[in-house]
Amino acid sequence: MYKCNEITDKLAKAIDYALKRVDERTVGLLERARAEETNRRAIWALDQILENDRIAAESDCYPCQDTGIAMLFVTLGSEATFDGDLAAALEEGVRRGYAEARKSIADPLTRVNTRDNTPAVVYHDVVKGDKLGVSFLAKGAGSENMGGVRMLTPSKGRQGIIDAVVGVVGEAGANPCPPVLLGVGVGGTMDKACVLSKRALLRPCGQAHSDPSVAALEADILSAVNALGIGVQGLGGNHTALACAVETCPTHIGSLPVAVTIQCHSVRHAEIIF
Amino acid sequence: MEIIRIDNAYDVTALKAGDAVEFSGTVYTARDAAHKRMTEAADKGEPLPFELEGAAIYYAGPTPARENEIIGSCGPTTSARMDDYTPRMLELGLRIMIGKGKRGNAVIEAIKAHKAVYLIAVGGAAALIKSRITACEEIAYPDLGCEAVRRLTVDRLPLLVAIDSRGCSILKA
Numbered sequence: 353m354y355k356c357n358e359i360t361d362k363l364a365k366a367i368d369y370a371l372k373r374v375d376e377r378t379v380g381l382l383e384r385a386r387a388e389e390t391n392r393r394a395i396w397a398l399d400q401i402l403e404n405d406r407i408a409a410e411s412d413c414y415p416c417q418d419t420g421i422a423m424l425f426v427t428l429g430s431e432a433t434f435d436g437d438l439a440a441a442l443e444e445g446v447r448r449g450y451a452e453a454r455k456s457i458a459d460p461l462t463r464v465n466t467r468d469n470t471p472a473v474v475y476h477d478v479v480k481g482d483k484l485g486v487s488f489l490a491k492g493a494g495s496e497n498m499g500g501v502r503m504l505t506p507s508k509g510r511q512g513i514i515d516a517v518v519g520v521v522g523e524a525g526a527n528p529c530p531p532v533l534l535g536v537g538v539g540g541t542m543d544k545a546c547v548l549s550k551r552a553l554l555r556p557c558g559q560a561h562s563d564p565s566v567a568a569l570e571a572d573i574l575s576a577v578n579a580l581g582i583g584v585q586g587l588g589g590n591h592t593a594l595a596c597a598v599e600t601c602p603t604h605i606g607s608l609p610v611a612v613t614i615q616c617h618s619v620r621h622a623e624i625i626f
Numbered sequence: 627m628e629i630i631r632i633d634n635a636y637d638v639t640a641l642k643a644g645d646a647v648e649f650s651g652t653v654y655t656a657r658d659a660a661h662k663r664m665t666e667a668a669d670k671g672e673p674l675p676f677e678l679e680g681a682a683i684y685y686a687g688p689t690p691a692r693e694n695e696i697i698g699s700c701g702p703t704t705s706a707r708m709d710d711y712t713p714r715m716l717e718l719g720l721r722i723m724i725g726k727g728k729r730g731n732a733v734i735e736a737i738k739a740h741k742a743v744y745l746i747a748v749g750g751a752a753a754l755i756k757s758r759i760t761a762c763e764e765i766a767y768p769d770l771g772c773e774a775v776r777r778l779t780v781d782r783l784p785l786l787v788a789i790d791s792r793g794c795s796i797l798k799a
Contacts, residue, residue, distance in 0.1 A: 527706060586728065
């Protein structure tokens with residue numbers, strides 16, 4: 353049986369830690385971009401980003417002031433049991449994990465701040481067994497605001513998917529803090545594609561899909577996006593995006609949903625197994 | 627890149643899009659919620675929290691300061707969210723805007739009309755920028771939390787001129 357107070361403690365610690373450093377794999381991609389980049393303005397910005405990420409890790413402070421809306425992807429074994437309310441335990445973990453962070457959550461209509469960064473956005477996957485795992489993603493508004501979903505007709509096919517992603521990223525321009533990571537969800541329904549685009553970002557940053565045909569699509573999207581020339585912070589150059597991850601799911605014979613989540617370079621996430 | 631040192635007294639019309647600058651002096655933080663209140667106050671003829679004539683505004687909402695810290699992490703937020711209020715703010719005397727990302731055409735026209743300048747900081751460089759802030763005082767709208775108006779003293783804040791006073795822009799999209 354899982355103890356709810358232990359779930360809260362572990363989640364809170366993991367969130368606090370994750371918010372204070374940029375994902376190592378992303379830093380590796382930023383370093384590679386810096387080594388390859390030739391645009392002097394892009395280099396000016398990349399040097400600051402890398403220095404910033406070093407300062408944050410060394411001084412245990414937030415690399416970005418937008419500590420985001422908390423997203424939790426819960427993997428829940430159908431035989432798992434709890435000594436209390438799991439939903440409340442997770443919520444409290446988010447509250448405590450954000451104790452020192454910025455409180456960025458407000459009512460959408462009144463704009464009154466909830467003052468503790470809750471509620472989180474929570475998705476559940478029910479699986480066999482008694483496992484409990486949580487993937488945490490801090491989603492900042494600058495990049496989140498620039499995502500999009502396109503309901504294509506099936507005739508648009510693979511090229512249509514690439515064009516849709518390029519369209520969303522092109523429209524976003526300098527706003528989502530490029531260089532970005534792209535999460536792309538293809539298939540399902542409109543909402544399912546959106547969730548897939550978020551789940552795609554949970555994959556280790558820069559790791560290609562295990563299916564070679566999906567991996568090839570990821571590579572083609574990345575090249576097409578980088579050909580836009582938006583570049584780091586919209587200053588030009590070859591690094592608009594550092595990586596692209598695609599997740600797919602069967603869809604209706606009449607549909608081809610494509611959702612794009614843009615993630616800024618300040619990637620902060622955690623994987624917690626309870 | 628050659629770095630131009632500027633302060634509050636610098637003639638911003640001398641800056642060209644693409645110039646790299648380091649700004650030292652006073653900036654006021656304000657995000658969309660504070661812009662809404664300030665423009666509403668100006669429309670009603672009420673006093674503003676600070677003198678806008680010649681002022682520099684930094685679009686930012688920091689993380690809370692820890693004990694013995696001047697301020698928390700404090701990078702720029704997306705400037706486009708301020709676009710609806712910006713022409714009015716420029717009319718009221720605002721001269722320097724610091725943020726990240728692109729601006730709309732109405733803002734670019736107002737920048738030209740009022741000979742102002744739009745500078746960009748690096749989005750996501752909040753810990754680096756925090757280290758360049760030497761003083762911070764909350765001066766208005768404390769109920770807005772991180773969105774309150776703060777007077778910051780900054781030392782060598784690294785910026786690029788994104789849109790100059792002639793309306794020329796370096797942003798690619």
